[in-house]
Amino acid sequence: xxxxxxxxxxxxxxxxxxxxxxxxxxxxxxxxxxxxxxxxxxxxxxxxxxxxxxxxxxxxxxxxxxxxxxxxxxxxxxxxxxxxxxxxxxxxxxxxxxxxxxxxxxxxxxxxxxxxxxxxxxxxxxxxxxxxxxxxxxxxxxxxxxxxxxxxxxxxxxxxxxxxxxxxxxxxxxxxxxxxxxxxxxxxxxxxxxxxxxxxxxxxxxxxxxxxxxxxxxxxxxxxxxxxxxxxxxxxxxxxxxxxxxxxxxxxxxxxxxxxxxxxxxxxxxxxxxxxxxxxxxxxxxxxxxxxxxxxxxxxxxxxxxxxxxxxxxxxxxxxxxxxxxxxxxxxxxxxxxxxxxxxxxxxxxxxxxxxxxxxxxxxxxxxxxxxx
Numbered sequence: 001x002x003x004x005x006x007x008x009x010x011x012x013x014x015x016x017x018x019x020x021x022x023x024x025x026x027x028x029x030x031x032x033x034x035x036x037x038x039x040x041x042x043x044x045x046x047x048x049x050x051x052x053x054x055x056x057x058x059x060x061x062x063x064x065x066x067x068x069x070x071x072x073x074x075x076x077x078x079x080x081x082x083x084x085x086x087x088x089x090x091x092x093x094x095x096x097x098x099x100x101x102x103x104x105x106x107x108x109x110x111x112x113x114x115x116x117x118x119x120x121x122x123x124x125x126x127x128x129x130x131x132x133x134x135x136x137x138x139x140x141x142x143x144x145x146x147x148x149x150x151x152x153x154x155x156x157x158x159x160x161x162x163x164x165x166x167x168x169x170x171x172x173x174x175x176x177x178x179x180x181x182x183x184x185x186x187x188x189x190x191x192x193x194x195x196x197x198x199x200x201x202x203x204x205x206x207x208x209x210x211x212x213x214x215x216x217x218x219x220x221x222x223x224x225x226x227x228x229x230x231x232x233x234x235x236x237x238x239x240x241x242x243x244x245x246x247x248x249x250x251x252x253x254x255x256x257x258x259x260x261x262x263x264x265x266x267x268x269x270x271x272x273x274x275x276x277x278x279x280x281x282x283x284x285x286x287x288x289x290x291x292x293x294x295x296x297x298x299x300x301x302x303x304x305x306x307x308x309x310x311x312x313x314x315x316x317x318x319x320x321x322x323x324x325x326x327x328x329x330x331x332x333x334x335x336x337x338x339x340x341x342x343x344x345x346x347x348x349x350x351x352x353x354x355x356x357x358x359x360x361x362x363x364x365x366x367x368x369x370x371x372x373x
Contacts (some may be wrong), residue, residue, distance in 0.1 A: 001085050002203075003033075004032060004033060004034055004035055005034065005035055005036070005085050005089070005090075005245060005366065005367070005370045006035075006036050006037075006038055006088055006089075007035060007036070007037055007038070007088070007090050007092055007115070007366060008038050008039070008040055008085075008088040008092065008161055008204045009023060009037055009040070009090050009092045009094060009219060010039075010041075010091065010092070010093045010094060010095050010099075010102060010126055011023075011038045011039065011040070011041050011042075011094045011095050012041065012042045012043065012095050013041055013042070013045070013047050014039060014041055014047035014050055014053065014060070014240050015047050015048045015049070016046065016048050016049070016207075016237075016263050017189070017207060018149075018173065018284075018285070018286075018288045018289070019116075019118040020048075020049060020148065021173075021288050022059055022118075022173045022174075022288060023037070023068075023094070023163070024052070024053075025147075025174060025175060025176065025355050025359075026120045026174075026355065026358070027056060028056070028059070028358060029176075029359040030359050030362070030363050031323070031343065031363060032056065032057060034363070035208070035363060035366055035367070036057055036058065036220075037053075037056075037058050037075055038058050038059040038060070038061070038088070039053065039058060039059070039060050039061065040061045040062070040081070040320045041060065041062055041063075042062075042063055042064070042065045042066070042095065043062070043063060043065070045064070046066070047094075048263060049352075050296065052188075056261065059077075061081070063077050063078070064077060064082070065103070065245055068096065068097045070123040071316055074101065075099070075101060075105065075222070076103070078102050078105045078106075078356045079105055082105060082108075082109040082111065082243045083109070087111060088111065088368060089111055089373045090111065090112045090113075090366060090369060090370065090373075091103065091106040091114065092114045092116060092147075093113065093114060093143070094116045094118060094153060095140065096115065096118075096119075096136050096157060097122075097132050097135055097136065098135065099115050099136070099139050099142075099143070100135055100136065100138040100139050100142055101135075102292065103115060103139065103142050103143055104138075104142050107144075107149070109140065111116060111146045111315070111347070112144050112277075112369055112372075112373060113142065113145070114143060114144065114145045114146075114147055115139045115142070115143035115145070115147070115157070115158070115205040116148070116149075116156055116171070116284065117146075117147070117148040117149065117153040117156065117157035117158065117208070118148075118149050118153060118269060118285045118352060119153060119156070119157075119283065119285040120150075120153050120156045120283050120284065120286070120307060121156070121192050121211070121282070121283040121330055121331060122136075122145075123210060130227050132192045133169035136157060139157065140157075140159050140162070141156065143320065144167065144169045145169065145171070146158050146165065146167055147168075147169050147171045148162075148169075148170060148285070148287045149170075149171065149172065149173050149286035150170070150172060150285055150286040150309040150310070151163050151309065152285070152307040152308075152309060153236075153285035153286060153307070154168060156201040160322075161171050162199030169365065171358065171362060172277055172286070172352050172353055172355070172358050173286045173287075173288045173291060173292055173353070174189075174291075174353045174354055174355040174359070175288065175292055175295060175348075175353060175355055175356050176351070176355055177295055177345045177348050177349055177353065177355070178345065179268045180268045180271065180292055180294055180295035180296045180344060180345075181271055181295070181296070181297075181343050181344075181345050182272065182297040182341050182342060182344075183272055185262060185270055186272045187272040187336075190269055190273040191252060191273045192236070194261075194273060194359050195295060196234070196259075196273060198230070198316075199230055199231065199232045200224075200228055200230055200232070200275055200276075200277070200336075201230040201231075201233075201234050201273055201274045201275045201276075202224060202230050202232070202233045202234070202274070202278055202332075203232060203233075203235075203236070203270070203271065203273070203274030203275075203276065203277050203278070203293075203298070204217055204233075204236070204277065204278055204279065205223065205236040205237060205270070205289035205292070205293070206236075206269055206279075206281075206289055207237050207238065207239035207288075208237060208238060208240065208241040208242040208244075208245055209239045209241060209272075209330055210241070210279055210282065211281055211282050211284065212239075213280045213281055213303070213321075214231055214235075214241065214245045214246060215244075215245070215303060216280045216321060217233075217272065217280050218233075218245060218248050218249060218252070218254070218258075219327060220278060220280065220325050220328050220332070221233045221258070221278075221359075222252050222254060222317060222325075222359050223259075223325040223326060223328075223329045224329050224333075225257055226256065226312055226331070228277065229237075229321050231257070232253075232257055232258070232259065233257060233258040233259070233337040234258075234259050234261065234270065234274055235258065235260050236259065236261050236262075236263075236270050237248045237260065237262070237263060237265060238262050240264045242260075246260075247331070254336050256338050267292060267368050268292065269299045270345070271292060271296040271298060272296060273292055274293075274296075274298055274300065274317050275298075275336060276295040276298065276299055276300075276333075276335065276336050277288070277290075277299065277300040277301070278300075278331050278332060279300060279301065279302045279303060279306065280303045280366065281303050281305060281306050282305055282306075282322060283305055283306070284306045284310070285307065286307060286309060287306065290302065290310045290316070291310065291312070291348070291353050294312050294313045294344060294347075294348065295344060295345065295348045295353070296344075297315075297339075297341045297342050297344045298315075298339075298341075299315040299317075299318060299332075299336050299338075299339040300315065300316040300317070300318075300335075300367070301317055301328065301335060301337035302316055302317065302318050302319070303318070303319070303320075303321050303330045304318050304319060304320045304321070305321065306318070312334060312347055312351045312353070313344060313347060315335060315338075315339045317335055319331055337339070
């Protein structure tokens with residue numbers, strides 16, 4: 001008989017985004033004889049992590065996307081779910097746009113509720129951002145506990161006084177550090193496989209969406225290529241803006257200088273093949289990919305708009321996107337020249353990004369909270 005306690009995680013989807021990757025890192029490492037993760041998602045499409053979740057023993061439920069006009073049917077679906085599934089005593093909400101709805105209903109049925117902030121801004125046009133911010137504001141008065149991937153993300157969603165609240169917890173986007181340790185043999189093998197031997201490889205990991213700012217990344221790489229014809233750009237990820245970026249690359253006649261590898265399960269290997277990591281995001285809660293890049297010993301040129309809590313190594317330099325591309329390139333090359341690629345695992349673990357330690361912290365929280373119910 002299954003005696004594990006069951007935690008319901010609420011998300012939009014289960015693809016390889018930052019929040020989903022963080023949850024999966026914890027799920028793989030948590031004691032599943034004691035704690036089991038199940039998921040409620042807002043899509044009917046098959047997602048990247050579904051097969052692995054089912055292999056690990058998790059269940060996946062689906063509900064409709066919230067569109068405003070389906071407000072009452074959306075609430076009805078959640079009421080029905082909580083009536084039928086009394087086994088979920090703790091609801092961990094990662095989807096903030098409708099958290100004020102589903103967490104409020106969960107509380108009506110006596111569930112313990114967690115709101116988890118993974119960002120520092122809302123996506124979409126001005127109207128969409130305003131609507132989301134209005135919907136998100138009540139969360140601070142509904143949830144029992146407030147989690148965030150960074151203090152900046154916590155303040156943004158829950159208010160500036162949140163970090164002094166006893167119900168606030170900083171849950172770092174930790175990783176399996178050992179997987180990312182710099183390995184010369186892996187680097188050589190993958191660079192050979194990708195026909196990158198002897199090249200200066202600029203890299204980026206992230207979905208092709210507005211916050212990641214691929215447009216500026218391409219502009220920066222174009223400047224690098226003008227000065228060094230031996231340089232190449234390696235892009236890991238996929239997303240709705242990919243075609244737009246491909247067209248930008250074509251217009252700059254860089255088609256043969258940029259490699260798209262899509263969504264991969266071994267990001268750690270591709271990081272080995274890179275020489276410089278450029279991260280020009282418009283906003284980030286706590287980017288897992290930036291932690292991973294530092295764990296692999298890469299010099300990182302990071303946008304000033306990214307939370308400063310992501311800086312672990314001296315080789316991670318924050319710089320304003322207002323600077324000219326020529327200046328950004330100069331700084332990137334300076335980082336590369338001065339960086340000695342080596343094992344950085346000690347620094348990453350010391351900064352609190354060891355998945356084993358962070359998982360144990362969350363595991364204890366779930367068990368203690370369950371006992372109080």
